[in-house]
Amino acid sequence: MLSTKLSKEEWLSAKYLTNLHHKNVNFTLPCELQFELAETSEASSQQLVLFSESLNLEKLFQVQTALADVLSIQVFQPGYEGSNGCAFEAEVEIKPSPDLAAVIESTAVSFQVDISLVKQRPTLAKSGLLVMDMDSTVIGIECIDEIAKLAGVGTQVSEVTELAMQGKLDFAQSLNSRVACLKGADELILKQVRDAIPINPGISRLLAKLKKANWKLAIASGGFTFFADYLAERLGLDYAISNQLEIVEGKLTGKVLGDIIGAQSKADTLNLLAERYQIDASQTIALGDGANDLVMMKQAALGVAYHAKPVVRQQADAALRFCAADGLLALLKS
Numbered sequence: 116m117l118s119t120k121l122s123k124e125e126w127l128s129a130k131y132l133t134n135l136h137h138k139n140v141n142f143t144l145p146c147e148l149q150f151e152l153a154e155t156s157e158a159s160s161q162q163l164v165l166f167s168e169s170l171n172l173e174k175l176f177q178v179q180t181a182l183a184d185v186l187s188i189q190v191f192q193p194g195y196e197g198s199n200g201c202a203f204e205a206e207v208e209i210k211p212s213p214d215l216a217a218v219i220e221s222t223a224v225s226f227q228v229d230i231s232l233v234k235q236r237p238t239l240a241k242s243g244l245l246v247m248d249m250d251s252t253v254i255g256i257e258c259i260d261e262i263a264k265l266a267g268v269g270t271q272v273s274e275v276t277e278l279a280m281q282g283k284l285d286f287a288q289s290l291n292s293r294v295a296c297l298k299g300a301d302e303l304i305l306k307q308v309r310d311a312i313p314i315n316p317g318i319s320r321l322l323a324k325l326k327k328a329n330w331k332l333a334i335a336s337g338g339f340t341f342f343a344d345y346l347a348e349r350l351g352l353d354y355a356i357s358n359q360l361e362i363v364e365g366k367l368t369g370k371v372l373g374d375i376i377g378a379q380s381k382a383d384t385l386n387l388l389a390e391r392y393q394i395d396a397s398q399t400i401a402l403g404d405g406a407n408d409l410v411m412m413k414q415a416a417l418g419v420a421y422h423a424k425p426v427v428r429q430q431a432d433a434a435l436r437f438c439a440a441d442g443l444l445a446l447l448k449s
Contacts, residue, residue: 254342257273272297
């Protein structure tokens, strides 16, 4: 470990900080900034993780100041460094406050930095399990909304989808009502949607890194098998579960076959796969964006909200608000 003392101007340079992060240099900040970064020797029961495309000392100091009423931050150390940003970690002491989650959320939004306070951090040094939602998590669309647009009922369906993802409607009930709107639509529109599916930024990098570390990867979706099974094959996943649309004579009937895959089914899938693949409970992660992902997130050792609705960010263990999906790697122990 190298040590260096820099001028204030050098500290406030994002480029210089990135270089130091890459070289694993121990930092000493000029006294006028009243701020310290150092390498720590012991892990805290709770750690603050900051991740951003451009982190400089000025921004770190501003974040520390904004969180001062709820967290005592003694030291920062370099964390994960990826192709789209770098992370810094801090051991923290939590001050008594009913506003902890709200302060973290407002600070993250104000400074456009992904901020997470985590108790458990799975590690890449052991095999693990990642179970992901599909729509708006693995892919950048809600498939049912895209189907509805092509079927001429887009507005009607998307309004219900939004309410369901915010947790304002029962998911199973909302899914049945949305699918009913698709009655009579030609099954060929499913292929149109599938052929244009956009994979979310960072998903491929995230999955490649986890595969290399011998993790198991799965989709548990309230969407449809036509898309989830395709993505499982395309992305090389180990498992996928979702709902099946009924199709008769080339037309959608407006019904879903079998039991609805909803919030509890997603959580059950995580438990089932952890047992099947003999994954320790401390090595499980759930990634999602909607209210129907919250039960699964609470079941996992680490529940991560990805570009999620406010209600989900408030209840998840960690939130990726701005970064690509591979920013999740910043939350893991190396």
